[in-house]
Amino acid sequence: MTPRFQAPRGTRDLLPGDLGRWQWAEAQARGVLERYGYGEIRTPLFEDFELFARTSGESSDVVQKEMYRFKDLGDRDLALRPEFTAGVMRAYLERGLGGRTRIHRLWSAGPVFRYGRPQKGRYRQFSQINCELVGSPAPGADVEMITLFVDLYEAWGFRDLTVVLNSVGQPASRRAYGERLRAWLAPAHERLSADSQQRLVVNPLRVLDTKDPGDLALFHELGDVPRMLDAIDEADRAHWEAVLAGLDAVGIRYEVDHGLVRGLDYYTRTAFEVHDRSLGAQSALGGGGRYDGLIAELGGPPTPGVGFAIGLDRAMLVLEERGTAAPVPPAGIYLAAMEATHAAALALARELRRQLVVELDVEARGFGAQMKAAGKSGARLLVILGEEEWKRGEVVVKDLASGTQETLARPGLAEVLGARLAQAPPPTGGGAKGTEKP
């Protein structure tokens, strides 16, 4: 088939069968976030282009070539959000949150947009859960963030994830470190890959996460790679050590990754990420860090903050591959009626639906067709409105898994059915693909 319209490149439809898992995951996340005392904030899907340009850095790839930028009919220069933090911080300043209480714990979830070339785990519209702890410079804030970060994954059933972290220090020491890196690489500059030579100009720290085997061999040849952690100042080091101590105390497993960097100037100190190998190249499941320079960059008072973003699409891919978290479909009832009782069935369905999952045949087909539909529907119980029974004020209730039947009185039916559904889930697993014939 050739559909006239296709979903735009890099976008996808999530169908009812997929969404059970998503909704479950979102509900789990919401629970964790609430228990940590975070409040939800919803900001616009689009903002001034300049806001993102400012927070992401004019030279960043996101700003240069990955933004959905557009002019509206009023000629405003806008962009679909490529991340959450900028909008959240804009709201923080615009709504004067800093003047209410010093510390704010905020989360958001929803779609974000980036114009990249799609591949598995990378879409142009994708979903993130975003968290920010604004107002505290303390290492304890970093520890809480990372703990929350890990607990979200654990709530989804991830058990073997390892957080990688590093300190990226302050802009000044980072620049100095960049120079050291350049000097270290200078003797071999010509032999670096073209990509890495380019990175050396734009964002020297990024050279460290090259995947080019030639570059890696070169690093080996040059000896010990200078480490960011050796370049940070006293205060940053104290902060770093306090964060590690905090994580140890909480029991969070982590690894120090000296190659983990954040290019943008407002990032300070702690940076962290989590990866899953099964995803291939797009292995980052989530990441975050401290951004003590961000709010000032937006014209606000200097205000520290830590935050992270989790990519839901990738997390869902992993869960799907592992077959975990398959949500249990609600146990339901199928109402089957005869020609003479179809109208009564409609009314009964409406009544039962105040508390129960009820399906019936809107086409009022023959009884055999209704039986087949009931079998496929996944319903646990079949309620038959037989003409004779109905006249007597009774219905026949059949357990579709076991095949047993009973006759029940019409009054109080909802309660009895509710009780039947509440007990003893079917041993066969139920669903449309029943196995045994009684």
Add this chain to the structure above:
RNA sequence: GUGGGUGUAGCUCAGCUGGCAGAGCACCUGACUGUGGCUCAGGGGGUCGUGGGUUCAAGCCCCAUCAUCCACCCCA
């Protein structure tokens, strides 16, 4: 943005050196107008991603384009 792979039924795929478009599953109908899954019989579904080219003849070869996948890049 760069390089490569793949597009055939709703899904998973087969289709030989170019010669009448197929299978399994799914779906629908009937056997079975008051008892489902199983079974049996039958049925509907395709401009072979799209547009062009080569050829007597194209699902197959060529070009372009769109989508998707893999890697790079970037990142969640």
